[in-house]
Amino acid sequence: xxxxxxxxxxxxxxxxxxxxxxxxxxxxxxxxxxxxxxxxxxxxxxxxxxxxxxxxxxxxxxxxxxxxxxxxxxxxxxxxxxxxxxxxxxxxxxxxxxxxxxxxxxxxxxxxxxxxxxxxxxxxxxxxxxxxxxxxxxxxxxxxxxxxxxxxxxxxxxxxxxxxxxxxxxxxxxxxxxxxxxxxxxxxxxxxxxxxxxxxxxxxxxxxxxxxxxxxxxxxxxxxxxxxxxxxxxxxxxxxxxxxxxxxxxxxxxxxxxxxxxxxxxxxxxxxxxxxxxxxxxxxxxxxxxxxx
Amino acid sequence: xxxxxxxxxxxxxxxxxxxxxxxxxxxxxxxxxxxxxxxxxxxxxxxxxxxxxxxxxxxxxxxxxxxxxxxxxxxxxxxxxxxxxxxxxxxxxxxxxxxxxxxxxxxxxxxxxxxxxxxxxxxxxxxxxxxxxxxxxxxxxxxxxxxxxxxxxxxxxxxxxxxxxxxxxxxxxxxxxxxxxxxxxxxxxxxxxxxxxxxxxxxxxxxxxxxxxxxxxxxxxxxxxxxxxxxxxxxxxxxxxxxxxxxxxxxxxxxxxxxxxxxxxxxxxxxxxxxxxxxxxxxxxxxxxxxxxxxxxxxxxxxxxxxxxxxxxxxxxxxxxxxxxxxxxxxxxxxxxxxxxxxxxxxxxxxxxxxxxxxxxx
Numbered sequence: 001x002x003x004x005x006x007x008x009x010x011x012x013x014x015x016x017x018x019x020x021x022x023x024x025x026x027x028x029x030x031x032x033x034x035x036x037x038x039x040x041x042x043x044x045x046x047x048x049x050x051x052x053x054x055x056x057x058x059x060x061x062x063x064x065x066x067x068x069x070x071x072x073x074x075x076x077x078x079x080x081x082x083x084x085x086x087x088x089x090x091x092x093x094x095x096x097x098x099x100x101x102x103x104x105x106x107x108x109x110x111x112x113x114x115x116x117x118x119x120x121x122x123x124x125x126x127x128x129x130x131x132x133x134x135x136x137x138x139x140x141x142x143x144x145x146x147x148x149x150x151x152x153x154x155x156x157x158x159x160x161x162x163x164x165x166x167x168x169x170x171x172x173x174x175x176x177x178x179x180x181x182x183x184x185x186x187x188x189x190x191x192x193x194x195x196x197x198x199x200x201x202x203x204x205x206x207x208x209x210x211x212x213x214x215x216x217x218x219x220x221x222x223x224x225x226x227x228x229x230x231x232x233x234x235x236x237x238x239x240x241x242x243x244x245x246x247x248x249x250x251x252x253x254x255x256x257x258x259x260x261x262x263x264x265x266x267x268x269x270x271x272x273x274x275x276x277x278x279x280x281x282x283x284x285x286x287x288x289x290x291x292x293x
Numbered sequence: 294x295x296x297x298x299x300x301x302x303x304x305x306x307x308x309x310x311x312x313x314x315x316x317x318x319x320x321x322x323x324x325x326x327x328x329x330x331x332x333x334x335x336x337x338x339x340x341x342x343x344x345x346x347x348x349x350x351x352x353x354x355x356x357x358x359x360x361x362x363x364x365x366x367x368x369x370x371x372x373x374x375x376x377x378x379x380x381x382x383x384x385x386x387x388x389x390x391x392x393x394x395x396x397x398x399x400x401x402x403x404x405x406x407x408x409x410x411x412x413x414x415x416x417x418x419x420x421x422x423x424x425x426x427x428x429x430x431x432x433x434x435x436x437x438x439x440x441x442x443x444x445x446x447x448x449x450x451x452x453x454x455x456x457x458x459x460x461x462x463x464x465x466x467x468x469x470x471x472x473x474x475x476x477x478x479x480x481x482x483x484x485x486x487x488x489x490x491x492x493x494x495x496x497x498x499x500x501x502x503x504x505x506x507x508x509x510x511x512x513x514x515x516x517x518x519x520x521x522x523x524x525x526x527x528x529x530x531x532x533x534x535x536x537x538x539x540x541x542x543x544x545x546x547x548x549x550x551x552x553x554x555x556x557x558x559x560x561x562x563x564x565x566x567x568x569x570x571x572x573x574x575x576x577x578x579x580x581x582x583x584x585x586x587x588x589x590x591x592x593x594x595x596x597x598x599x600x601x602x603x604x605x606x607x608x609x610x611x612x613x614x615x616x617x618x619x620x621x622x623x624x625x626x627x628x629x630x631x632x633x634x635x636x637x638x639x640x641x642x643x644x645x646x647x648x649x650x651x652x653x654x655x
Contacts, residue, residue: 082621085628092581092585097624099574099578100621100624103613103616103620104617108614110610110613236428264443264447266443267444271440273432273436274433274437277432281424
């Protein structure tokens with residue numbers, strides 16, 4: 001029964017990673033850049049939701065929507081100002097710029113909202129359901145998180161595979177120049193991708209902050225790195241891969257913490273990433289391109 | 294006299310090796326200047342305390358440039374090697390304390406030990422990692438960095454009259470008479486004897502320059518760069534790509550370990566959390582802004598980017614924001630096509646003028 005308990009906790013943590021990883025993987029797929037500032041967008045999202053609920057007493061749903069809106073805008077603005085001028089230069093320059101944006105957001109948050117952690121009230125009532133005569137306790141939050149993630153995954157898959165914009169996104173990910181020749185506005189498509197990724201980050205922020213109930217300006221860095229790992233684990237650029245990688249990472253982390261050791265859990269998580277990449281160098285569901293001479 | 298200047302010109306100020314001369318001159322000039330200012334009492338104690346970490350960052354930045362710039366592998370985990378080096382040096386120095394009272398000798402032994410241990414780690418990590426490419430390699434080095442940090446975080450080590458004791462995860466040390474605990478898990482090490490000096494750092498930079506320049510100007514160095522520029526072409530002319538890349542990686546790791554040793558033995562307390570990926574990223578920023586494959590540039594950018602935020606402390610909370618804006622600004626400006634064109638025009642004009650001057654002299 002404890003195993004089931006850990007599994008549910010792990011799935012709910014993994015769901016949060018999966019949502020963040022989806023943002024990473026979409027941006028990587030289309031812009032071919034490691035967006036190091038993604039984690040800090042999560043942090044901004046958490047603060048917006050906090051202030052919307054705490055200061056303006058908005059209902060949690062409206063607060064999360066406000067946070068999604070702000071993060072979407074932020075993502076687009078960052079992309080337009082910092083990443084767009086660098087689209088044609090080496091990926092390392094873009095990486096450094098992304099690091100600069102990350103520093104900017106983190107220190108800006110520290111300046112605006114102070115570095116002291118703040119109490120975050122859960123967006124979902126903190127009730128639990130008891131199953132099997134009380135042997136298994138499931139919080140509403142974890143059920144809600146898993147359901148929301150499934151909905152997002154289904155919605156996003158439909159969007160990317162069925163809609164016109166989704167088609168444009170896939171075309172740009174494959175070959176930007178050809179996509180442009182086909183009449184696709186590449187810049188707009190990339191902006192939309194950033195908007196979706198950042199909006200997802202805001203949703204993940206509300207769920208993550210609800211689980212840990214405390215927010216600080218460095219909140220984004222750990223889930224950011226873990227989700228990044230999850231995206232690579234699943235095969236960066238692949239959406240089902242990000243989903244799978246996120247869930248897997250969350251479950252592994254929780255099981256290691258539950259059964260083995262809390263202190264070394266990060267070592268296990270990253271160790272598994274390394275082993276999987278050594279066996280499958282492009283991740284679980286990633287495509288492998290053979291270099292032709 | 295003319296012969297001497299001619300020799301100097303040909304040997305040190307011509308062709309591609311001018312970068313080497315500039316690097317050595319920069320380092321020696323910087324060292325002499327700092328020593329004079331220190332003797333004249335013109336440096337604040339805060340500034341003096343920055344010197345040893347600065348030398349250590351210069352060494353690791355050069356080491357990272359060897360990996361990222363010359364070998365073309367984006368490593369986000371060099372802080373891990375630095376951490377390995379720092380803690381090995383702390384352990385070695387701590388264990389040798391009763392036997393080797395001479396601090397200089399102990400520092401040298403600790404540094405050599407650190408270089409050995411971190412090059413070992415470099416080999417263990419490099420063998421699997423260097424098979425991967427691009428961003429996958431980046432994330433795996435980052436993962437290794439986090440693993441190393443987590444592992445150092447859970448080591449407890451100490452000794453008493455009966456010998457050394459070590460335990461993992463939980464503090465199970467049972468020390469008797471004459472007990473000294475060196476590592477205390479997440480708390481790290483405290484009560485370290487501070488034996489690093491600015492002069493030691495200066496010498497380490499010189500050694501690093503010697504190693505790296507001799508490597509990249511040798512046949513092996515050309516192999517390394519050939520593998521970076523075109524792996525397949527390099528393989529087809531008979532270069533063993535994996536070995537060459539591994540060699541560069543191990544040397545880079547060893548140098549990073551030395552930098553760590555210098556850094557670790559400069560503070561009385563040291564926590565493993567210091568050596569996480571944020572530090573790796575900070576050093577990567579130094580390297581990229583200094584220029585990939587440009588060692589003189591790396592030295593300059595490390596000095597500016599390390600000293601500047603420290604000297605901007607009066608700006609308090611705003612300083613890191615300014616740092617971030619400067620970072621983004623530099624990246625946008627240096628990659629701006631208008632600026633590139635202007636730079637090209639100016640450098641072309643200068644070259645033309647120099648050629649005319651030469652022609653007139655002849």
